[in-house]
Amino acid sequence: MNDHTPALTTLGADLRALRRARGITLANLSARMGRSVGWLSQVERDKSEPSISDLRQIAKCLDVPMSMLFAHASAPVAEQGYIVRAGARRPMGSGEEGLIEELLSPDLTDDFEMVHSTFAPHARMQAPAHRPTQEVAYVISGHLDLQIGTRHFTVGPGDSFRIRHEPFQWSNPYDVPCVVIWVIAPPVY
Numbered sequence: 001m002n003d004h005t006p007a008l009t010t011l012g013a014d015l016r017a018l019r020r021a022r023g024i025t026l027a028n029l030s031a032r033m034g035r036s037v038g039w040l041s042q043v044e045r046d047k048s049e050p051s052i053s054d055l056r057q058i059a060k061c062l063d064v065p066m067s068m069l070f071a072h073a074s075a076p077v078a079e080q081g082y083i084v085r086a087g088a089r090r091p092m093g094s095g096e097e098g099l100i101e102e103l104l105s106p107d108l109t110d111d112f113e114m115v116h117s118t119f120a121p122h123a124r125m126q127a128p129a130h131r132p133t134q135e136v137a138y139v140i141s142g143h144l145d146l147q148i149g150t151r152h153f154t155v156g157p158g159d160s161f162r163i164r165h166e167p168f169q170w171s172n173p174y175d176v177p178c179v180v181i182w183v184i185a186p187p188v189y
Contacts, residue, residue, distance in 0.1 A: 011069060012046040017108040018062045019044075021186045032061050064189055065092060081106050089116065092189045098123020098172070103189060104181070112185035119144055119178040124171040135163040135184045142178030145171045 019029055030040040033054075042048035050058065055069050075088060089102035098120035105113045119142070128147070143156045149166040172178050 113187035119172040140179040
């Protein structure tokens with residue numbers, strides 16, 4: 001291997017990336033968890049292994065599903081950090097609003113993430129989201145109604161759209177799923 005080979009992605013690296021993307025300090029997160037800064041630092045450097053209860057608490061503090069904190073060893077060592085196979089994508093979110101999302105990026109340590117979203121027919125986002133991100137999306141199939149800020153749009157196959165630090169909401173009032181690929185910076189999942 002050469003100097004340009006990325007280090008294997010670890011749970012600790014993903015936790016650090018998620019924490020930093022949210023502007024949360026080690027001290028703040030450790031205080032919210034009732035744990036020491038040293039312990040959390042060791043977890044992020046893979047020197048200490050958190051329990052399932054610890055992971056549940058970290059996920060809650062970082063507002064991510066537990067599933068995001070697993071599946072780090074699903075890729076062969078030679079592919080880790082480079083390749084995400086279709087059957088090995090990490091699921092994100094609960095799917096409660098009719099939205100199924102999977103992480104396309106090999107990990108969360110870059111300045112952006114790529115996400116595959118499937119919006120179920122007749123699904124609707126219940127409340128607008130407002131994230132400190134820039135997001136660009138490309139519609140693969142289906143149609144989606146969007147509200148970005150005060151503007152309303154309908155997008156379909158081959159269309160793309162951008163959301164920059166604005167409240168947004170989506171709905172799929174149609175009879176077929178809508179599939180969208182997103183690039184989001186910084187990573188929020």
